[in-house]
Amino acid sequence: xxxxxxxxxxxxxxxxxxxxxxxxxxxxxxxxxxxxxxxxxxxxxxxxxxxxxxxxxxxxxxxxxxxxxxxxxxxxxxxxxxxxxxxxxxxxxxxxxxxxxxxxxxxxxxxxxxx
Amino acid sequence: xxxxxxxxxxxxxxxxxxxxxxxxxxxxxxxxxxxxxxxxxxxxxxxxxxxxxxxxxxxxxxxxxxxxxxxxxxxxxxxxxxxxxxxxxxxxxxxxxxxxxxxxxxxxxxxxxx
Numbered sequence: 001x002x003x004x005x006x007x008x009x010x011x012x013x014x015x016x017x018x019x020x021x022x023x024x025x026x027x028x029x030x031x032x033x034x035x036x037x038x039x040x041x042x043x044x045x046x047x048x049x050x051x052x053x054x055x056x057x058x059x060x061x062x063x064x065x066x067x068x069x070x071x072x073x074x075x076x077x078x079x080x081x082x083x084x085x086x087x088x089x090x091x092x093x094x095x096x097x098x099x100x101x102x103x104x105x106x107x108x109x110x111x112x113x114x115x
Numbered sequence: 116x117x118x119x120x121x122x123x124x125x126x127x128x129x130x131x132x133x134x135x136x137x138x139x140x141x142x143x144x145x146x147x148x149x150x151x152x153x154x155x156x157x158x159x160x161x162x163x164x165x166x167x168x169x170x171x172x173x174x175x176x177x178x179x180x181x182x183x184x185x186x187x188x189x190x191x192x193x194x195x196x197x198x199x200x201x202x203x204x205x206x207x208x209x210x211x212x213x214x215x216x217x218x219x220x221x222x223x224x225x226x227x228x229x
Binding site: 004033035041042043044045048056058059091093102103104105106107108109111 | 147151156157158159160161164166205209215216217218219220221222
């Protein structure tokens with residue numbers, strides 16, 4: 001059973017460009033979470049999604065950031081008009097349906113560098 | 116508001132020595148508690164978790180943690196550290212009874228001297 005997959009692993013963008021980060025959850029998992037880790041800091045929650053639904057986006061910046069988890073395909077975290085402060089590692093985690101177990105399994109992360 | 120405190124930013128131990136990493140949380144009820152480990156440039160691996168029941172939980176790689184409700188603590192321990200344990204360790208909490216965000220501490224970076 002493949003783990004959580006994220007791509008790309010490394011992404012370099014110039015200021016003002018768009019960044020699209022992809023996350024494929026583990027097989028059978030229907031919940032996806034996105035976290036951001038700034039240098040020398042812990043992970044901060046951004047958004048929690050189920051298929052076609054945003055459940056909790058309380059950690060998402062109000063502007064430029066959006067997330068989706070379509071019926072088919074990976075979850076996407078999209079950052080428009082990136083700025084240097086967006087440079088960070090972005091981690092995706094997935095968990096199985098309710099009633100199975102409650103654990104979040106993390107992907108390897110996407111390291112975004114804004115130049 | 117829920118929060119997690121890991122008081123030690125950096126810890127250095129000698130190989131073979133015992134280890135205890137501290138974690139305190141602030142939450143109204145008993146949350147779900149987790150310890151994760153992150154090697155440089157890698158994602159997070161779950162070491163162990165506490166949902167309910169026995170307050171001493173065993174994890175992978177020889178780690179254990181003890182939940183102490185009276186102290187709101189969930190400290191991670193290992194009796195004998197190996198050089199490969201050098202990494203960053205994160206304590207996290209989540210509200211019990213449902214799916215929700217994990218709240219992480221700032222992490223403790225462990226260095227192991229030979």
